[in-house]
Amino acid sequence: MIFYRRVETKAILLGLIENYCFVKQFKISGRPKAMLTIVNYYKMSQDSKSEKSTYYTGEAKFSPVPMTVSSPAIKLIDKNKVRANAVEAMHMQAHQQIGMLRKQAELIMQQVQEIEDRLKISELIYQADMRFKPVMGQIYHLYEKEEKGKFLVSMIAPQEWGRSKAFSRYLSTIRLLSDSTWDVLDKASFNFEEFEEAIPSNQDA
Template identity: 35%
Template sequence: MKKKNTQDQEVQGAQKNKQVKEIDVDQIDLERMKDRTTDLPALLEYAHSIGGFSVVPTEQGVIKGQAMTAMKEQTEMHMEQIYDQMKLLAEQAHKLKRRAEVSFEIYDAQMGFKPVIGNIYYLYEKKNKKILSIVSPQEWGKTMPFDQFLAKVKLLADHTWEVLEDPAGN
């Protein structure tokens, strides 16, 4: 019991000697603190502790710095090139997907003829039914008997369809 009272007295004495400062968590700038910390303090350009010495670049340090800058620029250039390639591949995948969708729509469509490889055809819709025609929307003029023009297509040798015109923009 006496030991506990002694500890309480020590805590009270410490509180009298030092003002207890409350920490306001909302005032802590974590982003700033993140910039001021590192797992590898030897890589910092300034002293990382009180009494530490500042790091002054040597000739070797300047050479390494220039090499690092060149490497960074090279890496960024290659990353941009890879990004452009990925973008192109994504566009090609989108076109291929659309080509497959149109091919399925055409083979589900009503057609009153046998399509010939290499010829151009037109896919229309009327009352929720797909119809393949050899007549273009311009040839129909104002008397077009369909509700909507869906695509201008060409039959390829592998019996898939190349989308030449896609009014829906897909």
């Protein structure tokens, strides 16, 4: 019994594990199988301890892997899919920004065109007959005189003229802006091309 107690000690068992050949040759009272059983049991217990040491033993909510049935499933990340989604989102955002910039550019170009048209009309209006100093913000009326190619700016509206009207045709109602340009209020009835063609012919004469 004393000898078996010594055999069961950790020091001898460690020695037996390190030298398995020695275990095969070690016989006590014709019972080597008992020794091998003890050694194998010790090895299994040591392996199970080493395996347990690799397991997560903390709280379930901090576990890197699901520990309960109600834990959220861990899905593998498809890097190609993530990359494709990122590229698609990038292009979508870029196209949206480009579309907004194009709309802004179109609006700016439209405003530029309106300013250029107003400048041309203003230059032509200043060549018309104007017998007063116009006041900014006031509304006036543009007429074509009896003599073709000559125009008149008047403070009198078309319906205010009597029988002795000094024009042959009403063209438009205009207003002097703060930048000294003229704004055509009723653009729908104003024929800019006809008005533009008439003024140069008047200058040439």
